[in-house]
Amino acid sequence: MANSDPVYLRVVEDLRRQITEGLLQPGAPIPSRHQITRKYGVGETAARHALRVLAQEGLIIGRVGSGHRVRQRPDLLPLHRAQAHFSTDMHAVGRRPTCDVKTDSAEARPDIAVRLRIAAQSPVTRTRIVYRSDGKPVQLAVSYEPIVYNDGTDDITQVAHRLGGNGLKLTEVTEHVYARVPQPVESDVLDLPAGVHVLHVERTHWAGDKPVETSDVIIPCDQFRLVYTLPAPYGEQPSR
Amino acid sequence: MANSDPVYLRVVEDLRRQITEGLLQPGAPIPSRHQITRKYGVGETAARHALRVLAQEGLIIGRVGSGHRVRQRPDLLPLHRAQAHFSTDMHAVGRRPTCDVKTDSAEARPDIAVRLRIAAQSPVTRTRIVYRSDGKPVQLAVSYEPIVYNDGTDDITQVAHRLGGNGLKLTEVTEHVYARVPQPVESDVLDLPAGVHVLHVERTHWAGDKPVETSDVIIPCDQFRLVYTLPAPYGEQPSR
DNA sequence: GGCCATCAGTTGTGATTCCAACTTTACTCT
DNA sequence: AGAGTAAAGTTGGAATCACAACTGATGGCC
Numbered sequence: 001m002a003n004s005d006p007v008y009l010r011v012v013e014d015l016r017r018q019i020t021e022g023l024l025q026p027g028a029p030i031p032s033r034h035q036i037t038r039k040y041g042v043g044e045t046a047a048r049h050a051l052r053v054l055a056q057e058g059l060i061i062g063r064v065g066s067g068h069r070v071r072q073r074p075d076l077l078p079l080h081r082a083q084a085h086f087s088t089d090m091h092a093v094g095r096r097p098t099c100d101v102k103t104d105s106a107e108a109r110p111d112i113a114v115r116l117r118i119a120a121q122s123p124v125t126r127t128r129i130v131y132r133s134d135g136k137p138v139q140l141a142v143s144y145e146p147i148v149y150n151d152g153t154d155d156i157t158q159v160a161h162r163l164g165g166n167g168l169k170l171t172e173v174t175e176h177v178y179a180r181v182p183q184p185v186e187s188d189v190l191d192l193p194a195g196v197h198v199l200h201v202e203r204t205h206w207a208g209d210k211p212v213e214t215s216d217v218i219i220p221c222d223q224f225r226l227v228y229t230l231p232a233p234y235g236e237q238p239s240r
Numbered sequence: 241m242a243n244s245d246p247v248y249l250r251v252v253e254d255l256r257r258q259i260t261e262g263l264l265q266p267g268a269p270i271p272s273r274h275q276i277t278r279k280y281g282v283g284e285t286a287a288r289h290a291l292r293v294l295a296q297e298g299l300i301i302g303r304v305g306s307g308h309r310v311r312q313r314p315d316l317l318p319l320h321r322a323q324a325h326f327s328t329d330m331h332a333v334g335r336r337p338t339c340d341v342k343t344d345s346a347e348a349r350p351d352i353a354v355r356l357r358i359a360a361q362s363p364v365t366r367t368r369i370v371y372r373s374d375g376k377p378v379q380l381a382v383s384y385e386p387i388v389y390n391d392g393t394d395d396i397t398q399v400a401h402r403l404g405g406n407g408l409k410l411t412e413v414t415e416h417v418y419a420r421v422p423q424p425v426e427s428d429v430l431d432l433p434a435g436v437h438v439l440h441v442e443r444t445h446w447a448g449d450k451p452v453e454t455s456d457v458i459i460p461c462d463q464f465r466l467v468y469t470l471p472a473p474y475g476e477q478p479s480r
Numbered sequence: 481g482g483c484c485a486t487c488a489g490t491t492g493t494g495a496t497t498c499c500a501a502c503t504t505t506a507c508t509c510t
Numbered sequence: 511a512g513a514g515t516a517a518a519g520t521t522g523g524a525a526t527c528a529c530a531a532c533t534g535a536t537g538g539c540c
Contacts, residue, residue, distance in 0.1 A: 065533030
């Protein structure tokens with residue numbers, strides 16, 4: 001069986017096994033293209049393809065001139081969503097957090113308009129934030145709020161505070177989480193290696209049944225994980 | 241600028257732009273290898289490589305004999321975490337949910353032991369669940385609980401219920417979310433196309449400061465998104 | 481010893497060619 | 511007309527060769 005499988009898959013699977021089983025520790029060198037052709041008796045194309053696939057999967061990383069090595073996957077830093085702060089999370093692991101904030105006005109894109117339940121192209125206050133850890137950009141966020149709430153305070157990191165001051169009582173936050181391929185801009189700004197996906201969090205702040213602010217947060221999958229703490233489900237329906 | 245960029249990137253970026261801008265609608269045919277070589281004046285290697293990259297990103301899908309087409313990305317179905325059910329979510333979109341449950345005993349792996357705060361290799365009850373939507377496997381879950389809590393009920397979908405019956409009061413749930421490349425078993429069972437990542441949710445049920453159950457839930461990124469509903473952060477610290 | 485230049489090895493990219501398996505279309509024959 | 515067949519086009523896999531840019535190590539020179 002598995003005899004008619006593509007040749008390069010044999011190489012991929014053997015190396016992947018060695019990596020996941022710990023036989024090849026992080027940092028360990030991977031056989032070069034030439035060595036693979038000899039060891040596995042495959043052509044250069046297959047060897048190259050195998051290495052590309054493993055790199056794409058994030059298991060190994062290649063540098064021109066040096067070779068491929070098993071990628072050391074640093075522990076994924078926990079980001080405590082909604083309740084906590086980027087800065088708190090970073091301080092907890094000894095990083096120096098900073099962020100750039102730019103605010104301007106714009107017309108709501110159709111999807112943003114739906115999320116904010118306003119008419120498309122309504123004016124919104126748009127805030128772009130680049131979060132940095134020790135100077136390196138590690139997260140992006142774009143926040144939108146109907147312009148009516150904005151009072152000129154440009155410290156968007158205090159949304160709830162300000163909105164609270166405007167007589168709106170925030171009741172809950174919803175977060176929609178999915179992973180996707182980064183857009184060119186994103187992999188550029190965040191300096192993402194090839195193959196790394198991003199977590200996309202669409203967050204909306206609600207005051208009763210009215211959305212008052214929504215934002216898109218882009219987080220590299222290879223550095224962070226999201227942590228949610230929720231009240232236990234009531235006795236009746238704990239499924240999944 | 242961008243003159244020294246790899247040739248295949250020019251093709252990738254042009255096609256990607258056309259797709260994301262909606263110029264090429266889902267289902268629309270992508271130029272074939274030969275057509276690309278002519279239209280963009282590149283070699284066959286570059287054309288093929290460009291198509292491979294786009295396929296890897298999930299933007300297009302190729303079939304032997306037929307060609308590449310823009311992938312129609314169905315809306316990502318929302319999974320309401322922790323509060324709701326797989327079955328509720330599926331019924332909401334007209335799918336017929338089912339699941340397979342298999343329970344056995346095992347020794348706790350090191351990481352599981354840490355999560356349950358028990359000694360490594362302690363006996364645990366392991367439950368594997370395959371969730372299906374209209375018969376197709378769409379989610380995997382493996383649940384672990386210290387064997388001491390198990391009373392023989394094999395309906396693991398009622399964890400909290402049973403644990404509650406054992407005099408344990410569940411207080412909260414934590415979920416750690418990250419995306420990664422599927423393991424071979426996972427892409428096999430879930431029948432994942434190449435390039436699709438999975439969301440990995442490490443969920444732990446707590447009774448006070450004691451973990452009583454932990455599970456790994458594997459969710460395909462191309463079909464689902466997670467939805468969390470959280471209480472609004474208190475006035476003082478709404479950051480991020 | 482310390483510094484610098486050279487060189488072999490490696491990756492990323494690319495061209496060219498070939499083939500098997502498959503799909504779609506067109507055509508021929510009954 | 512309908513059925514079966516042939517041909518053309520497409521993807522995915524693979525081999526081979528080539529080259530620029532880069533790295534690490536070696537060895538020679540001061």
